[in-house]
Amino acid sequence: MQERLKRSLMGAALAAMVLTSGCAGPPTDPDARAAYEEANDPWEPFNRYIFDVNYAMDQLFFRPIAGMYRTGVPEVVRDAIRNFLRNLRSPLILIHDLLQGELDRAGQTLQRFALNSTLGVAGFIDFADEVMGVTFHDEDFGQTLGVWGFQEGWYIMLPFYGPSNPRDTVGLVVDSFIDPVSIAMQLYGPEYGPLARSVLTALDQRSRAIDALDEVERTSIDYYATIRSLYRQRRDDEIRQGRPTATPFAPTITGEEQSPMFQTPKPAEAPAAPPPSPLFIKKGGVGADQISQRAQ
């Protein structure tokens, strides 16, 4: 029931986006255009609107509730709930480890699921991490698509859910169908299972993100744009399984930024770029940069 609601909301959001996507095109000024391409967000006005609505709802309801959860429930209990939720997710993570060809990580997920479901008392204790040092890692279909070489596509702000893109939105929908634990709950119950799981997951993730998100909001000027960058970088890192990028984009003392990450405007579409300044050397490349509330 609740899954269906989530899906139809997502459908409505996508439809609304298609309808409004005909708005402002890319800027003609080369610098503005390069910044536009770096942001990868042609639906920005619409996305900002959804972001503002999400933000208002969050400040009114979700953040206060998550705050009460954090202060009202002892840390031991909250950790046990998180362990339990992570364990329920393990079969899905295993599927993705295998789909991504990550056999070592698949072995870790399998080991964690076996140990935590038994010795960890139905998953409430993270036995595998605490005793064996096998730490948790998350996967989803969006990441699998990324590993398979699918690009993120344009940035999308989903109602309720937050930052996403077409690749990760497809992943979200597919995951809701293929999650073995969801399927099992639909077949054998309990009936309240899926709803309880979604509510607890949201509560767990929002409560753990309170400090980090407050900090980002306090230190940034444009909260929306900062979240967009953090989300894209984070997703990119998750798809690389935390391994270093071959082509980092970073400040350097010499001033020759290695910037293979972002596309420079194509000569045919934009006026010729200004002569290279000694401070910046622009190079072409594919955009792939990302806050995951999911990252603990």
Next chain:
Amino acid sequence: MLTRRGVGMALLMMTAAALLSPPEHARAASEHAEGARSFLQGLADRTIAVLNQKDLPPPKRIQTFRQLFADGFDVPTIGRFVAGRSWQRATEPQKTAYLQVFEDVTILTWALRFDQYAGERLEIDRVREDGKAVILESSIIRPGKGSIKVEWRIEKGKDGYKILDIIAEGTSLAIAQRADYSAVIQQSNGEFEGLIRALRDKREKLRQQAKLE
């Protein structure tokens, strides 16, 4: 196309460099990495020593941070990077004004951040080199709360080693800040002055918070 050629070129150059570089080069490189490591460890030790002095009055505290910050970070380089493409068009007075307010905002931000210090420790796990830069892979150990993976991008300039970027759990602060500032400039119709104004407002807010806390 461009990318593929770029990658091919990079691979060719890397191979050439690997074949041509004498073993002494390798030794020099690891010396470079060692230097970066002891620089960061020293900076972390000094910072933690200041943080443990709980009785330091706020103005004195901020002043100490300013010094630590100037020693640790290459503020002009970071400032120029996060200003994004508009930097090239900014006038000299604008650049000076921007770098000043950028430094103030960054120091206040870190001073406030450090107020939440709760006994975290820095452990350097691995060192790797990336062109002229050394990347120190570290874990920030939070007592009772697990650890966070943080990478420090460090280069050696004329004033010694300097931090250029901090990458926490795969997210670069410099890239996020660059996205932030680009959006601010874009929202002020592409005017660099808009960013300077926004940063001055931010500085005012942060100063009030620093006094209140």
